[in-house]
Amino acid sequence: MSEARETTIRVSEIFGPTIQGEGVLIGLPTVFVRTGGCDYRCSWCDTLHAVDSEYRDQWQPMSVDEIWQEVIRLSGGKPLMVSLSGGNPAIQPLGPLIARGHDQGYRFALETQASIAKAWFADLDVLVLSPKPPSSGMATDWDVLADCLCSAADGPQIALRFVVFDDRDYAYARDAATRFPHLPVYLQPGNHTPPPPEADDATIDIDGIMDRMRWLVDKVTSDGWFEARVLPQLHVLLWGNKRGV
Ligand SMILES: C[S@@+](CC[C@H](N)C(=O)[O-])C[C@H]1O[C@@H](n2cnc3c(N)ncnc32)[C@H](O)[C@@H]1O
Numbered sequence: 001m002s003e004a005r006e007t008t009i010r011v012s013e014i015f016g017p018t019i020q021g022e023g024v025l026i027g028l029p030t031v032f033v034r035t036g037g038c039d040y041r042c043s044w045c046d047t048l049h050a051v052d053s054e055y056r057d058q059w060q061p062m063s064v065d066e067i068w069q070e071v072i073r074l075s076g077g078k079p080l081m082v083s084l085s086g087g088n089p090a091i092q093p094l095g096p097l098i099a100r101g102h103d104q105g106y107r108f109a110l111e112t113q114a115s116i117a118k119a120w121f122a123d124l125d126v127l128v129l130s131p132k133p134p135s136s137g138m139a140t141d142w143d144v145l146a147d148c149l150c151s152a153a154d155g156p157q158i159a160l161r162f163v164v165f166d167d168r169d170y171a172y173a174r175d176a177a178t179r180f181p182h183l184p185v186y187l188q189p190g191n192h193t194p195p196p197p198e199a200d201d202a203t204i205d206i207d208g209i210m211d212r213m214r215w216l217v218d219k220v221t222s223d224g225w226f227e228a229r230v231l232p233q234l235h236v237l238l239w240g241n242k243r244g245v
């Protein structure tokens with residue numbers, strides 16, 4: 001049996017096309033493949049339905065063929081950027097899926113907290129590493145993040161993305177950028193009203209997000225951090241905490 005045939009990937013949801021709402025690919029049409037399961041449990045995670053094992057029964061083990069058929073159906077067979085997110089998609093064996101899509105002209109971006117490095121990172125087109133700041137309650141192993149960079153080698157375009165809620169998070173992002181000075185940095189204000197997993201149209205505190213966004217712009221400009229880019233979660237501004245957009 002070929003590697004693609006025997007591979008099973010745990011999928012929480014597949015949706016799109018929508019636009020990528022975060023970071024380096026913001027605004028680009030994309031289909032999301034969201035895997036189920038995460039080795040982290042961030043205090044403010046906005047995607048608990050793909051993290052909390054309470055929702056495990058909603059996660060489907062799918063073959064590469066099954067996932068690919070769904071991506072083809074949603075995109076009408078027209079190649080586009082596929083965003084691999086989660087949960088932590090690095091837990092899943094995504095190499096054969098990426099190979100299948102590349103054969104047909106699709107491209108792949110992966111979003112991960114950089115807690116697990118995989119050899120297939122080198123096959124990606126875009127790798128977004130989003131290490132978690134103090135407010136998440138998680139601890140970062142910088143050696144593993146360096147392993148992720150080694151695995152990716154010269155393959156994908158790589159960017160760092162940080163969620164920032166407060167001054168400690170900002171200082172963490174500043175320090176991380178100093179550790180990896182060659183990587184572009186994207187800062188995004190935290191959404192402090194993440195939805196309960198069962199909600200599909202939960203409203204957001206838009207004023208709070210905008211305040212935090214302005215505060216963040218003020219921080220980088222007054223601090224002279226002129227290499228950092230500050231972006232909101234565009235999909236959250238457009239659709240609130242709605243799921244599947
Ligand atoms: C749901 S995570 C899935 C991918 C991976 N586990 C990670 O954290 O990078 C996708 C992105 O959403 C961000 N995110 C999660 N909850 C958020 C929140 N409440 N406010 C802003 N960004 C959030 C994460 O930091 C990450 O960049």
Ligand SMILES: Nc1nc2[nH]cc(C(=O)O)c2c(=O)[nH]1
Nearest residue numbers: 018019020021022085235245
């Ligand atoms: N439009 C849109 N952009 C996103 N960028 C990262 C997302 C995620 O939840 O991983 C996400 C998402 O769920 N929707």
Ligand code: SF4
Nearest residue numbers: 038040041042045087
């Ligand atoms: S690492 Fe990502 S998916 Fe996992 S809990 Fe944190 S924000 Fe959520």
Ligand SMILES: [Mg+2]
Nearest residue numbers: 046047085235
């Ligand atoms: Mg999200």
